[in-house]
Amino acid sequence: MQFKNTDVVIKDISLFFLPVQTRVPLKFGSETLEQVTCARAKITVEDRSGNLGVGWGETPLSVQWVWPSASAYSERHDALVEFCKRLARAFLDFKCSGHPLEIGHEFIEEQLPHIRQAFNLERPTEAMPQLAGLVAASVFDQAIHDAYGNVHEVDIYQTYGVDFMNRDLSWFFESNQQAGDSRVAFKGRYPNDYLIAEPPKRLPVWHLVGGLDPLVEEDREGDEPMDGYPVVLVDWIERDGLKCLKIKLRGNDANWDYQRLVKIGEISLNHDVHSLTADFNCTVSDPQYVNEILDRLEREYPEIYRRLLYVEQPFPYDLEAHRIDVTSVSQRKPLFLDESAHDWRYVRLGKSLGWSGVALKTCKTQTGALLSLCWAKENGMPLMVQDLTNPMLAQIPHVRLAAHAGTIMGVESNGMQFYPEASLPEQMVHPGIYQRRKGVLDLSTIKGSGFGYRANEIERMLPEPVAFL
Numbered sequence: 235m236q237f238k239n240t241d242v243v244i245k246d247i248s249l250f251f252l253p254v255q256t257r258v259p260l261k262f263g264s265e266t267l268e269q270v271t272c273a274r275a276k277i278t279v280e281d282r283s284g285n286l287g288v289g290w291g292e293t294p295l296s297v298q299w300v301w302p303s304a305s306a307y308s309e310r311h312d313a314l315v316e317f318c319k320r321l322a323r324a325f326l327d328f329k330c331s332g333h334p335l336e337i338g339h340e341f342i343e344e345q346l347p348h349i350r351q352a353f354n355l356e357r358p359t360e361a362m363p364q365l366a367g368l369v370a371a372s373v374f375d376q377a378i379h380d381a382y383g384n385v386h387e388v389d390i391y392q393t394y395g396v397d398f399m400n401r402d403l404s405w406f407f408e409s410n411q412q413a414g415d416s417r418v419a420f421k422g423r424y425p426n427d428y429l430i431a432e433p434p435k436r437l438p439v440w441h442l443v444g445g446l447d448p449l450v451e452e453d454r455e456g457d458e459p460m461d462g463y464p465v466v467l468v469d470w471i472e473r474d475g476l477k478c479l480k481i482k483l484r485g486n487d488a489n490w491d492y493q494r495l496v497k498i499g500e501i502s503l504n505h506d507v508h509s510l511t512a513d514f515n516c517t518v519s520d521p522q523y524v525n526e527i528l529d530r531l532e533r534e535y536p537e538i539y540r541r542l543l544y545v546e547q548p549f550p551y552d553l554e555a556h557r558i559d560v561t562s563v564s565q566r567k568p569l570f571l572d573e574s575a576h577d578w579r580y581v582r583l584g585k586s587l588g589w590s591g592v593a594l595k596t597c598k599t600q601t602g603a604l605l606s607l608c609w610a611k612e613n614g615m616p617l618m619v620q621d622l623t624n625p626m627l628a629q630i631p632h633v634r635l636a637a638h639a640g641t642i643m644g645v646e647s648n649g650m651q652f653y654p655e656a657s658l659p660e661q662m663v664h665p666g667i668y669q670r671r672k673g674v675l676d677l678s679t680i681k682g683s684g685f686g687y688r689a690n691e692i693e694r695m696l697p698e699p700v701a702f703l
Contacts, residue, residue, distance in 0.1 A: 240398050242279035242382050243331040245286065247374070248699040249322045250274040251315060254294070254625060256652045257459050261445045261482065262515075265298040270653075271311065272626060273318050273370070274696070277325075277377035279385055287385025289684055291376030292627040293369055293597045299573075299622065300366040302516075302551070305359060313362060317353055318370045319702035324349055325374045333399045334379040334390075335425070338601030339406055342577075346371055364576055365551065368598045369622075375599040376631055376685075383684035390684050391433075391638055394425035394604065406605055407578070419612055425604050428611045433637035435678045438644030439670045440478040440511070441470055442621070442651060443498055450501075463654055467498070470651070471505045474670040478509040478543075480646055485517030485548060492527050499531075499538030509643055510541045514548035516573055519556070521563045524548050528566045543643060544568040544618070546593060553580050553587070561588030568642075572620055577602050578609040591616040594639060596631045597624075607639055621646040625656040626694070631685050633667055633677055647675060659694040 252272040260267040274292040281287075295318070301310045324345055330337050346367055354361040383390035386398075393399070403420035448454050449467045458465040464473050471479075481498050483491040495512060502510060518524060524545065532539040545567045550556045553574040563569045568590040575581050575592045584592070592610045594603045594617060610617060619636035622628075629649060636645035649657060650668060661668035666676025680686035 237282075237332065237400055238398065239282045240386055241331045241333065241400070242281050242287070242337075242378075242385060243329060244277060244325060244337075244378065245280045246278040247322050247326045248276040249318060249373075249702055250276075250696050250699055251318075252626070252697065254653050254656045257461060257463065257654070258465065258652060259444075259446055260623060260652050262296070262298040262302070265302065265307075266446075267296060267298050270294045270296055270623070271315065272628065273315075273373045274627065275322065275373045275377045276699075277374065277381050279378065279381040281385055282331075285385050287381045287383075289377045289379065289381025289384055290627055290687060290689055291373045291378075291380065291631075293372050293376070294622055294624065294628060295369065296622055300369045301363055303360060309359065310362075313357065314366055314370060317350075317362060317367065318373065319700060320349060320353060321370055321374060322702040333393065334375070334382045335394070335399060335406070335601050335604065336401060337378055338375045338599060339605070341375075342368075342371065342599060342602060363551070365573065365598070368576060368602065372597050372599040375601050376596065379600050379631075380684035380687065387683045389682075389686065391429065391634070394429065396424055399424055403605075403608055407609070420608070423608075425608055428608045429638045430640045433634075435637075436674045436676055437633065437636055438478055438509075438673060439474075439476070439675045440480050440509075440621075440644060440646040440648075441474070441476045441670070442480050442646065442648040443467055443482060445482045445484060445494075449497055468501060468505065471501070471507065475672040476670065477507055477673040478643060479507055480511045480513055480546070483512055483514050485514040485523075488523060488527060492530060495527070495531060496535060496538065499535055499541065502541060503537060508541060509543045510538070511544050511546055512542060513546040516547055516550055518548035519550070519558070521558065521560050524563050525566060528563075542567055544570050544591070546570050546620075547572040547574065549574070553583055557587060559588055564588050564590045568616065570618055575606060578606045581606050581610055581615070582613075585613060585615060589615075591618065591642070593618040593620040594635060595620055595622060596635050597622045597628075600631060600635070603635055616642050618642060619645045621648050623649050623652050625649045625653055626660050627687055627689070629657065629660070629667055630664070630680060630687055633675055634680065634685060637677060645675065659692050662693070663688050663691045
């Protein structure tokens with residue numbers, strides 16, 4: 235195989251940790267997030283002609299989501315921070331050259347499992363799960379994609395085709411013997427064959443209604459922040475012109491879940507909200523739990539049921555250990571993988587178990603998200619792009635993926651609910667993606683090379699990079 239002069243190799247890495255405090259708590263399953271550490275990487279790459287380019291990647295290390303456990307938060311947080319440092323050294327030592335998708339894929343397939351295994355063997359307590367490892371790796375993977383676009387002075391989304399990539403999609407899927415006919419389907423095809431060629435500049439935006447969120451004035455308890463931002467759901471709807479609501483449920487209290495759906499559904503009817511989704515927090519073990527709630531909602535509140543666009547991940551993270559036939563749920567409403575969709579193989583497994591579609595997240599790596607997107611589209615699975623409460627730079631790859639993916643309805647974005655002031659420097663350059671107005675995000679300021687961060691215009695003071703030698 236002949237390689238291209240556009241191929242790059244990693245030359246330098248800097249790693250930063252940025253603490254962020256929430257203004258209101260965010261509930262993940264049985265845990266509550268009140269603060270988060272964002273990992274940010276700066277990577278320099280060099281092409282075959284000796285040209286250097288710098289790129290950035292970032293993601294919140296949302297411990298409660300990536301590593302649900304009864305063990306102490308501080309132990310998991312510190313372990314994840316340490317793992318990021320371990321990955322920084324591993325990426326710097328990884329001398330693979332090529333397109334970012336090729337570098338990212340080889341690292342995720344060949345390096346990441348061994349690094350995580352070795353890391354877990356050193357730990358006296360519980361093992362760090364695969365999802366946490368992917369989230370840590372995503373910081374570096376995103377930065378390589380951004381740097382590649384910057385060194386060639388081109389939008390990264392213009393590089394996902396034959397002019398820049400050495401390998402077609404069949405190479406990415408051929409390492410798995412069970413891929414079968416999918417390798418044939420992807421022969422001569424590239425990610426750009428599955429991406430929106432002219433992505434929209436405005437996206438409908440979803441608001442997260444947490445299980446602790448007050449819905450109306452009467453729900454206030456008196457300890458809500460008085461910081462000028464809305465607290466009550468109806469105020470958010472009116473201020474931001476919201477049309478799409480994601481409803482967090484418990485998944486272990488059917489009556490509470492049903493009543494919550496009804497209350498928020500009635501608010502949606504009264505405030506012209508046209509789309510709802512139900513997130514059961516991965517705590518359901520029997521599809522009948524979801525079916526009974528959906529069937530009752532359809533009988534008693536058919537208009538609310540009609541507005542329910544899809545159901546998100548009611549069942550446990552580990553799809554291999556919990557091979558539940560979910561066909562009965564997806565026959566009622568589209569059922570989307572989220573936490574279980576670690577990569578395209580899990581998407582394929584989910585489809586075999588009856589799941590309808592997949593919710594992509596850039597925090598599982600840009601590389602992995604694109605490959606899952608391609609496999610899902612080739613196999614007729616619709617897409618959404620879900621949020622990890624992305625602040626600062628993390629928001630930009632997130633919304634760009636949604637614009638290019640062609641989702642069933644816009645993108646989820648809730649950083650402005652939980653820590654709006656964390657992104658003020660970025661908001662000065664990109665006001666439309668850190669504020670929701672008239673129910674949409676405005677992506678028109680994202681432009682230039684790489685992910686279009688326009689990082690040199692963002693006046694953010696960074697801490698000193700951490701040592702990882």
